[in-house]
Amino acid sequence: MEKILTINNLTKKFGHVTAVKDLSFSIEKGNVYGILGPNGSGKSTTLGIVLNVVNRTAGDFHWFDGNTTTHDALKKVGAIIERPNFYPYMTAVQNLSLVCKIKDVPREKIEEKLELVGLLERKNSTFRTYSLGMKQRLAIASALLNDPEILILDEPTNGLDPQGIHQIRQIIKKIAANGTTILLASHLLDEVEKVCSHVVILRKGRKLYSGRVDEMIASHGFFEVSAGDNEKLEAFLQQHKAFGKISQENGIITAFLSEPLDASELNRLLFEQGIALSHLSKRKESLEDMFLEVTKDQSN
Amino acid sequence: MLRLLQIEFIKLWNNKASRFLIVSYFVLLTFIALIAAIKFDIGPVKFHLAEQGIFNFPYIWHFNSFIAAWFKLFLAIVIVSMVANEYSNKTLKQNLIDGLSKKEFVLSKFITVVVFAGISVLFLFIVSLILGLVYSDYNEIGIIFSDLEYLFAFFIKLVGFFSFCLFLGMLVRRSAFALGFLIIWQVIEGIATGLLYWKTSNSFAETVTSFFPLNSMANLIKEPFTRLSAVKSVANQIGEELTKDYAVHWYEILIVCAWTFLFIYLSYALLKKRDL
Known part of the structure; x- marks a missing residue:
């Protein structure tokens, strides 16, 4: 199996608090992974480290075959972390054009991705006028601009109303059906159960389980x-x-x-x-x- | 390089406030030409500033780059906020996740600063050239293009000052506080300079203060007013001999370049160390 992300003995300390402790796992192409864990279990910190925004204390990780730098690898990754972050004074199209420049991809996909998340009609409204659900959908469109090898979603339905949650889930399912590898961090278990084939369970920064969902639920019922x-x-x-x-x-x-x-x-x-x-x-x-x-x- | 500049351009140009400030800055720079229009015509007293020799080549290069440097505060606001806003909007985090490296991020800001300084020099050159050609008493090519080191000093001064703003934005992460810090820093330098001149010898104080960041930038282009022949003759009449070194010195350029490097390097080091 082709490995997309490999994490070895990763540790992160914030002062005296150990957010991630000696964590190892790997992500293989084509699967849908869930990272499960209660609040404060180190999910977001782990994702922050592999996404180049949090510095690790010990251990290492590498993307793909390990021959690309992290920031170049990230151009082939689509990720949304916690809240959607865009320039509030720019429109959806302007924001996505900027992302295209950063990721070094042509701008042709902008319309297509906005259509996928149902924002085509509002493409020329500034970001600050969007509702939370629309912001989250724009974030997904932005993460998909480069047709990523892997899509990383951190609590994508946090703070959304039931309709918004449903829309996001439908989009995730649509993407998963295309064979895109997905890594979904959540504390909502039914969410993970509905879309994931593999899980990594964290608690207080340690890995408790990693493997297939159906093997975890291995009993006869x-x-x-x-x-x-x-x-x-x-x-x-x-x-x-x-x-x-x-x-x-x-x-x-x-x-x-x-x-x-x-x-x-x-x-x-x-x-x-x-x-x-x-x-x-x-x-x-x-x-x-x-x-x-x-x-x-x-x-x- | 071009990609980094384009990234920064999209961010700046789509922001109404920055666009307004940038445009005002360049319009103001062009308005130096309006000094030429200063005229007093009160009965027997006829005074036309343009005819006092301030637009004579090569003095005009010195005079205009000194005056134009005041307008840099407009761009300072733009630069501080273009860094601080990346923190408050958390877009810095998103940029990094999207695949910009921390080095590229700092570099894109620095290149923008250099381009701002470059365009300012170009504007100043064109405006001064036109003004000079209209009002200067000397029009020989050799005189026109002498003393151009003032334009170079102007460029270095702007790059240094903007790099300081960039660093403050990175350090403080709030536009208003960063600008406040800039003012406080100016005051600190002022107090330190005062103390040095009071407690130590003049030459020692002069040497030490020439290494202060803001003071070193101010030193690059000395005030041009006492160099005017009109002012000189007045000074002579009251028995004051004005002998001052107005030249741009290589070591002054070097000090500002060192600060520029330090500010940009520290910005990068800060960003690298921080967890976002």
Whole structure:
């Protein structure tokens, strides 16, 4: 696999505070990565370092094959960090022309990218007249001007209203569908779960997990069941070899699978035992459950 | 190089306030020509400034570059804000993320400063040449193009001063405070100069103060007024002998160049060290 970004033992200290500690991971072409972590876990600092705006304390990183300088590599990267930053007195087109000059790309793409994010009608309005959602969309258009090898998004939906969040997500999905590598930092887990194939989980500047999302949620899932006679049901489930942990709450029994089992198969088995279910659902743990599980062990 | 200049041009020219200040600066520079129009005509007293010899070649080069240097404050505002605004709009961060290196960022500002100074010299040259050709008593080619080192000194002075502004913008990160700092710095130099002349010998004080940044820039072009023959003859009548060295010296140029280098290097070092 072609590597886009490699980070080795990266450390950043702000005075006595260690924001990033001994972090290593790599980004491969074509995948959609999520960097997960609570606020203050070092996500933005890590991105700041690889984007040339924060100085590292120790460790190193390199873009692509490591033969280009960071600022030249960044011309092939599209990135938005936290708030969208543009010249408030310039129009969308003027701002994007400036970005084209910096990235050394022709100006032809400006209209196309503005159309992609739905800002073509407002292209001649100054940046200061834009709403937050429009500013964020302009930032995405700007990041896409060079048709980047990788798109880096840091909390792209922060502070947006539900409609704005939806628009941004649609755009990200559209971009991901084109095969662009994406690195998405967020603390919104469902957001990451919806679009990412890989995750890196950070907490207090350390890496807790990195790998595929579906491998992280590697369990066989769990059943939520209830019946008229819950005790008989629970007794049956406990003696069945496919089930591990079983708990009961509010009349619903939650049974975790230790090996694969179909919902229809379970239904048939129970019916043969004379247990008729009033509720049956099979679910997978969400990324949120797993995230809380992973970060829980590390507290203190 | 051209790319860096174009980047800075887009930023400056689309900003109404900077565009207004830049245009006013160059218009004012051209207005030096209006000094020629100063005329008093009160009965028997006829005074026409243009006929007092201030537009004589080569004196005009000295006189005009001294006067024109006052207008540099207009561009100082533009330069301080073009740096400080990059911080307050956080566009500096975005520029770096977009693929501009920190070196290129400082360089794009510095090149702009040099271009400003260059265009100022060109303006001054053309305006002075025209004024001189109209009013000068001497019109031999050899005299017209002598003493041009004042224009060179003017260029070095502007580049030095603008580099100082650039550095202050980078250091303070707020336009208003940076301009305030510039004024405070002028006061500090003034106080230090006063103390030196008071507590030490005159020659020692003169040597030390010639190394102060703002003073070294001011020293490049000495005041031209006492050089006028009219002023000289008045001074002679009251028994005062005016002997002053008006020339531009190489070591004065060198001091200002050293400051320019230091300011630009420090701006770069500051930017490199900072986390944005």
